[in-house]
Amino acid sequence: MARPTIADIADRAGVSKGAVSFALNGRPGVSDATRARILQIAEQMSWRPHSAARALGASRVDSVGLVIARPARTLGVEPFFAHLLSGLQSGLSARSISLQLLIVENTAAEIEVYRRWASEHRVDGVILVDLTVKDPRIDALRELELPAVVIGGRGGKGALASVWADDRDAMLSIVDYLAALGHRRIAHVAGTPNFQHTQRRIRAVRDAAPRLGLVDAPSLTTDFSDAEGAATTRKLLSQADRPTAIVYDSDVMAVAGLGVAMEMGVSVPGDLSIVAFDDSILTQLMHPALTALSRDTFEFGRQAAEVLLEVVADPAKVINLRTADPVLTVRESTAPPATH
């Protein structure tokens, strides 16, 4: 017999389909002896529930979705998503819930996917990444009544559950460290301005500047690409009063920045300190290796999965979980500024 159904098990055990269902789902209604017998037969026939049948009856599909709205070209270089995925799966596998992944070009397409998933009952809930200012996805998901958890930002006014890290504190820890080394001209090469976390990081730099006596602390926004990271660095290093330290919002941009420094004959960390707001193997492949802020992205994903499952189980619940703070891993790209 290729793929046994509960009817087959019921036959063999000499009981009804209902009894088998009760036994397999650990609910009352069968004696311990019968339950044991049924479980043994199921095991022996290597029975597994047909996911579609279960979904149809129980109106849950044991599957959650993740849509990433970024051009594929910029993906993959950053290990962020790979780690996040692993973490998510680790959190989901406990209850053997599967993950649907979709990469789309933009937010409009992403919302369209949610709409389709909701109407086709393909997922029980979704995970939101790259939260933007006034993010249209929040309203869309609420309207669709699709359970969701936001990663890396707050889910709007009491709307969606979220798992977030404190970007502000993280950025402050970087700027504090650089200031302690003696830097007073610190620049910030930021990401896309419409991302919430970009805004928070920019604000953190701006707010810290007076307290630390920074002469100048500009935040320049980019599109997160290596090209703009390089171009912005070139601009910064061409100024009369060039910064003695630059903080990059991503490791890719930091690497691009390092390349520009070398190309312009600016020594790192002698003339310029570099910090990446994100860690990966990239930062360690460089010479000098880059000082970077390490986040436990795997754990991040794991927690997000758990929160999502809670929200799926009880959509009324609103959870805002703050994860462990990221830590600054100091390597070779930071040093006190040259005295002149």
Place this chain on the structure above:
Amino acid sequence: MARPTIADIADRAGVSKGAVSFALNGRPGVSDATRARILQIAEQMSWRPHSAARALGASRVDSVGLVIARPARTLGVEPFFAHLLSGLQSGLSARSISLQLLIVENTAAEIEVYRRWASEHRVDGVILVDLTVKDPRIDALRELELPAVVIGGRGGKGALASVWADDRDAMLSIVDYLAALGHRRIAHVAGTPNFQHTQRRIRAVRDAAPRLGLVDAPSLTTDFSDAEGAATTRKLLSQADRPTAIVYDSDVMAVAGLGVAMEMGVSVPGDLSIVAFDDSILTQLMHPALTALSRDTFEFGRQAAEVLLEVVADPAKVINLRTADPVLTVRESTAPPATH
């Protein structure tokens, strides 16, 4: 009405459920007029099929799976999977088939996933990557009767469909180019020896050596990590007769190798030419930018998706599709060897 079913549509149209099903699936049994009316009502009620219900009835779930058996840590740096995913989706989205992604630690876990997916009817077929010599997954999938397409290798003796690129020709194009530049001492830092493509590349180097008059052409295997890439490079460059050119099986190892060369005072491309057997943004971030073999991974994924859908539709079909040959993108890391 939140989520209309075909019964609702049938009510409104004044026909039976069956007629609605026929109309929506474009099969005979209803008149053109009725069909048009039903389609219009469905559209107006923004009806979408309930995926589980359809799966249960039609015994296909419109979903395929991809399992990647690699530690998450080594993923993500290479954009290979991100591009492959996008390509796969592009090929699947046409028939709105969704993709299940799972990252696991090893092949045993991967096979376990296939077993589960098959018995739970979660996917119609799977995509296999990282084919090894005597790959146990092939037999497992055949036994499970799960349609599959192999990416980057042949699917065994007439067993599984495959989409593959010619690694041998690609490697030859690299070695030919280096030999034409004048290099006679060429080393090959290969990946894991149990991967089929590693074997093919090693064989290609070995076979080409006599024809090109290479003095020495060792292939050294690694675990694909930056650490082993660096260590192997260190060993090669410490030899009395060090190679004047090194070909790396991955871009990450090539970057690590470049770092070692710099650290040992070996100038690139003056004293050493470097080629990466895989392209990505990484190679372009370096100084010098690395000469690399570019493959159209997106297209690769798209074709794999199409082949898989054909195999799902007709499991008896065996397709072996050879994709476009990769091309060598020459950048700054290759030059004729120094004369001494």
Place this chain on the structure above:
DNA sequence: CTGAAGTGATAAACCGGTATAGCTCCTGCA
């Protein structure tokens, strides 16, 4: 004029589970 074939539809079975109403014992208590 009759029978065969074709068209456009319906009703009902079915896919493989879950949920529920109801039935049969058995036990305990008044």
Place this chain on the structure above:
DNA sequence: TGCAGGAGCTATACCGGTTTATCACTTCAG
């Protein structure tokens, strides 16, 4: 002795589609 109540199980409806058997009716060939 009677009856409430619970344990243990069965029968059946149901989820939302697909598929098949069947049927009424038209058309057309013989």
